[in-house]
Amino acid sequence: METQNSGRLYLVDTVAGDPEVLQADAETYYEKLLKKSLSSPDVFCIPGRGEVKLEDSCVCFVPLYRNNPTCKLLLLTEPKDKETVLAVYLSQRWWPVEDVVKTADPARDGLILVQTFGERIVLFVLNCIIFGMLEGSSANDAFFLPHSATECAKILWRNGEAAAFYSVKMKGSLCGDTTSQCYLLPVLDTIFVQRKYRRSGLGMKMLHNFCQSFLAEDALGISCPISAAMYQVCQKFLQAHPEEQKRLWEVEAPGDWGQRVNVWLKIQMESSPRGKAEVGSCMEKTPTTKPRQSDQMNKGVDCFPGVGQVGGDAMEKKDDTTAAGTLNSQGPEEEDLEQSAGNSQKHKGLRKREGPGDLVGDKATKQFKTTP
Known part of the structure; x- marks a missing residue:
């Protein structure tokens, strides 16, 4: 490289x-x-x-x-x-x-908000080419559609290369082009780590950054359905950051109370044989606690438009932290991380594409409803 x-x-x-x-x-x-x-x-x-x-x-x-x-x-x-x-x-x-996914700029390191036209192209290549064509799973024929021109996303740069990305549906943004409904909370929508960078804690790093980017919010979402691999990432993250256990929800757009399940609650119930039968009907509706004051006082580095500063520890640009490092010890946590989130971007029953020209999202087989 x-x-x-x-x-x-x-x-x-x-x-x-x-x-x-x-x-x-x-x-x-x-x-x-x-x-x-x-x-x-x-x-x-x-x-x-x-x-x-x-x-x-x-x-x-x-x-x-x-x-x-x-x-x-x-x-x-x-x-x-x-x-x-x-x-x-x-x-x-x-x-x-x-x-296309490389850089010679030493300042382009760590998680950086996508803003320039060149960064939009890098996001497209990571999303639709590297994942969608080169590394995507042919077993379930799933892939992410191209992001919109104004999609809020961050690319994680490491060693001069775009290693990963995640995108967010902002609170108040439209759930789709054919609805007037808006998201009721910030939602982590798509997330992907290049295969050669997996098992190095990047999934936890991005999840931590997402949470730190919205410290003023009482609730944060992850698009439904969440894959088993992403749930393992969530479990390790929430064990390391118990203050986030009441804030993180698996949601369907627009994210009303009847469309969300507490992630930590679901993890706990899934670990119990009895809980597996009950998890689908159990909704946690208790008001959530505020973020710790110590987190809000962290040094800000990069943030989404209209959002307060991000905690500096969430923008760590050196080696992975001890907490993130625990993601590597168990094996396949990030093996299929690209399938973790993004119900509005992803579909598991798509017909096989005939070629790259078939990426257009307006064909009948590629329309996804983002509202119930």
Whole structure:
């Protein structure tokens, strides 16, 4: 892997300018490419894969954002496997997927709020390409749809690479494009850790950061359904941070009291044979306690728009803390962490996609109801 000291710049470090201008440039390039591929196609050399011909059958546009087909990215796919994306075209050049999620900026380290156009592209690549095509589980054929253009998300950067991300449905934001209902609490909606970074405490780190980002809230949600792997992360986190046990809920949008189950309560009941039969009907409705004052006095580093400062310990950029390290001792806690949250983003009965161009979220098989 390229180091941050190599002097090489990556897409997220260099992309600047109007996204519409960048897309127009890609469309112009694509038109020229189609004409040239009929006679003598250009080739793109990818480290470890050799040369790939830039032909019409291997190049396509896909939507960058959900429900916004006008903003697109130009992708290069494997000639023999259209499910494998090799590169992204932007700023008059092709970027291998591995380079899109890298950075040469030493300041880009730890959990950082997604704000720039380049960071939106990194989020898309992590979400729809690395997870959705390269690392997603073909057994259940599940994947996350592209995020919206205004989705609140943070990318966890480590050693010059985007290792993970999580996204949040903000309190008061619409539950969907076809409803007037709004979320009644902040909800952790999608979360993903690259396979090579799993079992290193990143799941707990992101969950801790999520909780610390909303210290003034009495209740926080995680989108239903929560996977077994994510429940193991939640269990270890809540054991290490008992002050959060009454704040964390598994919720269905918009998150009214009848649409939430206390995560810690469910964990305790699932551990009891008798409790397993009762957990579906048991709802914890006791008012929650306020966060500890000591947590609210922590140094702020990065925060979501309109939210107070985040506790400094939640933005730890060194080695994992002792509490996070306990996540590694038991085995598969983060093996399938990408399936942990995001009922509004994820579906387990999707038909297999024919190619990257089938990422559009407005097809009938990919409509998800975010309201009951």
